[in-house]
Amino acid sequence: MPLHPDALEAIRRAGDLPVGLPPHELRRLYEAQRRPLLPEPLPIASAEEVAIPGRGGPLRLRIYRPIGQAPDAPLMVFFHGGGWMLGSLEGYDTPCRRLSAKAGCVVVSVDYRLAPEHPFPAAVEDAWDALAWSAGHAAALGASPRRRVVCGDSAGGNLAAVVAQQALDDARHAPALQVLIYPSTDMTRHWPSFDRNATGNMLTTAALRMFFERYAPDPADRLDPRASPMRRDDVRGLAPALIASAEFDPLVDENAAYARKLEAAGVPVRHETFLGMLHPFFTLGGVIRDAERLEDLVASAVRACVPLA
Numbered sequence: 001m002p003l004h005p006d007a008l009e010a011i012r013r014a015g016d017l018p019v020g021l022p023p024h025e026l027r028r029l030y031e032a033q034r035r036p037l038l039p040e041p042l043p044i045a046s047a048e049e050v051a052i053p054g055r056g057g058p059l060r061l062r063i064y065r066p067i068g069q070a071p072d073a074p075l076m077v078f079f080h081g082g083g084w085m086l087g088s089l090e091g092y093d094t095p096c097r098r099l100s101a102k103a104g105c106v107v108v109s110v111d112y113r114l115a116p117e118h119p120f121p122a123a124v125e126d127a128w129d130a131l132a133w134s135a136g137h138a139a140a141l142g143a144s145p146r147r148r149v150v151c152g153d154s155a156g157g158n159l160a161a162v163v164a165q166q167a168l169d170d171a172r173h174a175p176a177l178q179v180l181i182y183p184s185t186d187m188t189r190h191w192p193s194f195d196r197n198a199t200g201n202m203l204t205t206a207a208l209r210m211f212f213e214r215y216a217p218d219p220a221d222r223l224d225p226r227a228s229p230m231r232r233d234d235v236r237g238l239a240p241a242l243i244a245s246a247e248f249d250p251l252v253d254e255n256a257a258y259a260r261k262l263e264a265a266g267v268p269v270r271h272e273t274f275l276g277m278l279h280p281f282f283t284l285g286g287v288i289r290d291a292e293r294l295e296d297l298v299a300s301a302v303r304a305c306v307p308l309a
């Protein structure tokens with residue numbers, strides 16, 4: 001189907017993400033483009049920040065608690081998008097509030113280190129450190145230690161997929177569910193959708209390539225499954241996955257391929273492609289109505305996640 005009218009309105013307001021700007025300027029522009037397109041925040045019980053020890057120094061987390069939090073509430077560790085070099089706790093405050101309210105879960109949003117100042121694997125280290133801390137503090141947060149969820153969009157979806165894989169090697173922090181919203185899963189291939197959806201849909205293939213080069217400047221690092229989770233040979237035993245993709249996203253083909261890879265390994269997968277949608281639509285609920293449909297899908301999956309044995 002063609003681009004949805006809501007997506008066209010988002011493009012009219014924000015346009016394609018530019019390339020070639022210095023990181024600080026690109027970050028400023030990214031936040032300025034996205035904030036007016038956010039939906040309204042939903043009420044929650046509280047939001048507070050903590051700093052935890054990380055391998056790169058103090059790591060900032062923002063913790064959201066829902067109103068009427070149940071004793072066995074799921075615990076979601078959330079990684080924001082932005083190509084590993086953009087995005088912030090502040091820019092993702094509204095999506096995290098909405099997920100906490102809709103899913104009745106505690107959300108721990110992670111302020112991981114950004115490229116190019118902190119290239120791969122800094123973000124992976126922070127993501128794992130945040131997951132480990134959250135797993136160890138679930139009871140103190142009033143959440144169930146057996147209903148851990150990792151979730152993220154775009155680069156954050158990449159980090160969620162990576163830490164879910166790392167939990168195969170260290171089951172102490174294994175999630176019960178992974179929610180991957182149009183994740184980057186393979187930096188080593190030129191997928192057909194890179195050409196099909198190269199320009200005009202907010203995330204361009206040129207911007208995607210820029211992100212790869214800033215995050216993992218050494219091409220050899222892009223072969224590492226911690227950068228390209230598609231590259232891990234054996235994914236048997238991974239947590240069940242909800243994968244959401246967008247029809248007009250350069251990443252849509254690899255999203256489908258990653259879903260097939262997990263399914264072939266016996267991992268329970270639900271893969272939903274949102275027709276007529278473009279890459280950043282999850283955070284554009286002030287303009288794009290399908291963003292709420294995706295929020296509801298995520299919230300339903302989180303509420304229904306089966307506790308770890």
